[in-house]
Amino acid sequence: MAQLSLYHAILTYQDLEPGEFFRRLDELAPGLFKPIKDKWGDGTGRIIMTYLAYAYSEKSDLLILDARYGAEKKKIAELVQLPEFLYGAIVLMSSKTFKDVVYDYLEYQQDRDWHELVAERETYELLMDSQSRSRNEDGTIDFKQLTDIGKARAEQRRQVKELEDNFKKRYAFVAENQADINKLRDSSAKRGAGVENSPFIK
Numbered sequence: 001m002a003q004l005s006l007y008h009a010i011l012t013y014q015d016l017e018p019g020e021f022f023r024r025l026d027e028l029a030p031g032l033f034k035p036i037k038d039k040w041g042d043g044t045g046r047i048i049m050t051y052l053a054y055a056y057s058e059k060s061d062l063l064i065l066d067a068r069y070g071a072e073k074k075k076i077a078e079l080v081q082l083p084e085f086l087y088g089a090i091v092l093m094s095s096k097t098f099k100d101v102v103y104d105y106l107e108y109q110q111d112r113d114w115h116e117l118v119a120e121r122e123t124y125e126l127l128m129d130s131q132s133r134s135r136n137e138d139g140t141i142d143f144k145q146l147t148d149i150g151k152a153r154a155e156q157r158r159q160v161k162e163l164e165d166n167f168k169k170r171y172a173f174v175a176e177n178q179a180d181i182n183k184l185r186d187s188s189a190k191r192g193a194g195v196e197n198s199p200f201i202k
Contacts, residue, residue, distance in 0.1 A: 006032075006108065007060065010053040018042030025049070032104055035097050040086075048090055048098070050080045056102055058114040069121040093122070120159050 009028055013021045022037045022045065036052075037045045054062045054076045062076055077091050089095035093102070106118060 005059065006105075007053050007057040010049055014046075014050065018046045021046050021049075029108060032108060033101060035101055039095075039097050044083065044086070047080055047082055048086070051076055051082050051090060052098075052102065052105060054080065056105055056118060058109055058111055070125045117164065120156065123156055 006025070006028055009025060013024050016024065019042050022033065022042060025033055033045075033049060036048055039045075040048055054060050055073050062072070062079070073091050077087065082090060090098055093099045106114070
């Protein structure tokens with residue numbers, strides 16, 4: 001019998017008692033998710049694990065290339081019912097514990113292109129956030145900083161698009177527009193279909 005991928009295991013084991021959930025995952029990837037279990041406990045930890053699987057797995061059917069990554073992650077957090085008080089720590093990755101597990105999980109997937117794409121998209125989101133906070137101490141807008149961040153953001157977006165285009169070359173499916181994407185997501189997306197079946201906007 002073929003072994004479950006770690007992504008599919010996280011989703012398949014959802015109905016298990018939380019302690020058993022982590023025990024099964026530890027059999028597949030010893031120690032990988034222990035920091036999450038130790039910091040947030042079995043119950044909340046399982047919710048965080050579900051978010052991690054959907055937000056950082058190449059096989060996730062809830063990620064769409066060319067879409068706003070921050071908005072995608074927010075939707076995933078709502079879907080898995082991530083507690084609001086954890087939004088900063090998990091979705092915005094202010095928790096070093098969670099951030100370290102994310103990058104260990106990306107390494108575990110052994111896809112350099114996917115790892116690089118996720119890292120570049122995270123950096124782009126940070127630049128967007130920084131641009132929205134470009135103000136002086138007196139509350140006035142710092143136009144020089146705003147311009148500098150804007151240039152960095154444009155270059156970062158170019159890099160992200162280049163990496164996304166590489167995935168488009170690997171996987172052929174192309175959707176005509178956002179309406180088609182929403183229709184696919186709502187009606188015909190298969191669990192675990194992954195980025196190879198992800199629709200892309202032309």
